[in-house]
Amino acid sequence: MKNKLIVTLTTVRGSRQYSLGQVARYLVIFFIALSAVSFFISNWLLVKTSDDLADLVEDHEQLNDQYEMMLGTQNLYKNELDQLSVSLSRVASQRDKLKAENIRMGDELYEGNNRIGELSATLGTSLNGLETLLNVEPTGDLSTERLESLTMMANQRLFMLNSIPNGVPIQAIRISDSFGMRMHPTKHKRILHSGIDYKADVGTPVYSTADGVVESAGNQHDGYGKQVVILHDFGFKTTYSHLNDIDVNSGEFIHKGQKIGESGNTGRTTGPHLHYEVRHLYSAINPAPFVAWNIANFDSIFTKVKSVKWASLKNLYPLNQIAQP
Structure with a gap:
């Protein structure tokens, strides 16, 4: 009996004993150990997933506030x-x-x-x-x-x-990537990410963040997929890329908050999202200060975005009626 494992099964009809060899005994012990490890890993993943879900809910609430x-x-x-x-x-x-x-x-x-x-x-x-x-x-x-x-x-x-562009262009799930240098997910090299990526389901409405005129609307061949580019006052421009559907045409005048299309997964992407850019005189600017800009923190944009020569705005009509920064 040295190398035997006796397993007794008891039912309403009585008890029965089964003899297993040493290999089978090790398999049973391994299975029990594996089950225990799986239990602890599953609980750890559950806790981590709950924390991640809480973070996503918080991000979603913040984006909803910005969207409103x-x-x-x-x-x-x-x-x-x-x-x-x-x-x-x-x-x-x-x-x-x-x-x-x-x-x-x-x-x-x-x-x-x-x-x-x-x-x-x-x-x-x-x-x-x-x-x-x-x-x-x-x-x-x-x-x-x-x-x-x-x-x-x-x-x-x-x-x-x-x-001038302000607020968020989409009611997204969360921000999946911000402005700045990063390792490109498909080109596999470190380059500037010139906008903000908003993770969103395919078909989520996308809105213009300021009044303007559509410079272009259609499929691009540089990885951006279906894209809308809008020209705004004072030399600003916004782009909305990887769209699934486009609702506007080139040359059309657009007002702030107007739906211009729906988010998608077109072009070179790793998943459905909206790539949103703010540009001034063809140079990409971090959209984050513009996303947070509103009537109550109006002066903040003039100190946070230093690449724009804001001071000269005070000479323009009707802004020269009251001194501006």
Whole structure:
């Protein structure tokens, strides 16, 4: 019995014994050990996958926030600012009119002063909200001139945000590759990755990040597959590559947030994604500061992107109405 392994199986019909040789015994021990190792590896992979999934969910939520900023916020800001401008002008006009009137009767004078106080409070709250939206230092100034100045500043910022690329072009799963030097996945050599790669399922809508005109729309022969190139104001250009479908034509005028196609896997890729680039005078720029740019952090772009000569913008109309960076 030295080299034998006795296995006893018990059923409702009784017990039965089986004798296995030494080789079979080693196989059984190996199988048990392998099962134990597989159990621990599976649990480790499960924990790691859960952590990776949590990171992906966080990335997706951040991209959704940026996506909402790009698609909806600018229009929302514009509508709110238009309504606010009308409302503030009306309140300021009523207040100034009441101040100008010569109310001499006691009760009427008391009521008129109360009404002036109410209108001033409303105007102050609204102006403070506008200052907060624009992220400018509150002054406490409730004059019509301050209202006009803030309204002009808001409109100028919206003009810039519609003219220069900002926000994300797609509601993606995550960013799979950023701007910078990298080992190319198909060319197998270290070269500049001149944009941001957004991992997305085939057929995910792609949107223009600023107003402009389509320079080209079609299949490229340099590995980018189906691609749309849009020219914007002030020398900027954006490209959208590896598309599955294109919805615009060359020469067509495009507005910010307009759908221009759908993401895909065309050209030289290792998986479905959108390759997005921002260029200025043919030079590739890191899109990240433009993706994060919005009306509240408006001044950030002028310090983060140093390759553009922003200072000369202040000489352009209508930007020269209020000094720009």
